[in-house]
């Protein structure tokens with residue numbers, strides 16, 4: 495067995511009396527696009543925060559490329575090769591689009607001003623924001639801010655990228671564009687963990703899916719296995735979705 499890129503070993507996190515993550519274990523293989531799904535409040539964002547070092551795990555271990563990164567702070571995990579987008583997009587609003595991306599590159603890779611700027615321009619081109627580089631980030635539309643988030647994460651040159659609801663609030667044309675970008679990123683060799691509510695997106699881009707409910711992992715498998723899983727249907731997808739998926743497949 496090749497070593498997984500990421501391994502979670504009984505990861506737990508408490509917030510006061512709330513068990514936000516409860517002994518979560520799974521692996522992410524190199525080159526995978528892994529879907530991470532579950533109801534609101536299931537612990538998906540918290541899991542990303544724990545892995546990236548924003549929150550500390552209350553128990554358990556996180557291994558990246560075989561190395562224990564459980565206690566590392568965000569800038570250390572970023573330098574180790576992890577990047578993530580934020581569910582709530584949070585650019586520096588006064589800075590230009592280019593400077594926002596350059597700041598991310600210099601934060602994670604320790605680049606000087608010139609190199610960081612070049613890295614930023616390259617990623618803005620990739621996500622289709624090249625013409626908007628001089629605008630203050632605050633003036634972008636939501637769809638553009640989501641792409642800016644993506645450019646910032648890519649400027650960190652991650653080997654593992656967490657995408658936290660990058661399609662939330664987008665219209666269907668914008669979702670199509672985002673899906674094409676995600677496929678291109680995956681095609682370039684970056685391993686992706688995709689947190690996503692739109693099952694259409696999950697089903698079409700993910701090779702495997704894990705499901706969280708109330709902080710616990712309740713299912714893990716291929717997209718076909720997950721939509722047929724009685725617990726997942728009960729906890730998240732709902733019977734209507736299962737019937738629709740079943741009739742679409744037959």
Ligand SMILES: Nc1ncnc2c1ncn2[C@@H]1O[C@H](COP(=O)(O)OP(=O)(O)O)[C@@H](O)[C@H]1O
Pocket residue numbers: 509512514532533534535536537538539540541
């Ligand atoms: N910083 C925090 N402090 C206290 N509770 C939190 C914090 N972050 C998340 N939670 C709680 O942890 C649970 C999981 O939240 P979250 O990870 O955001 O879920 P998801 O991303 O799956 O919707 C929720 O009940 C949420 O209110």
Ligand SMILES: [Mg+2]
Pocket residue numbers: 538539540581
């Ligand atoms: Mg979330």
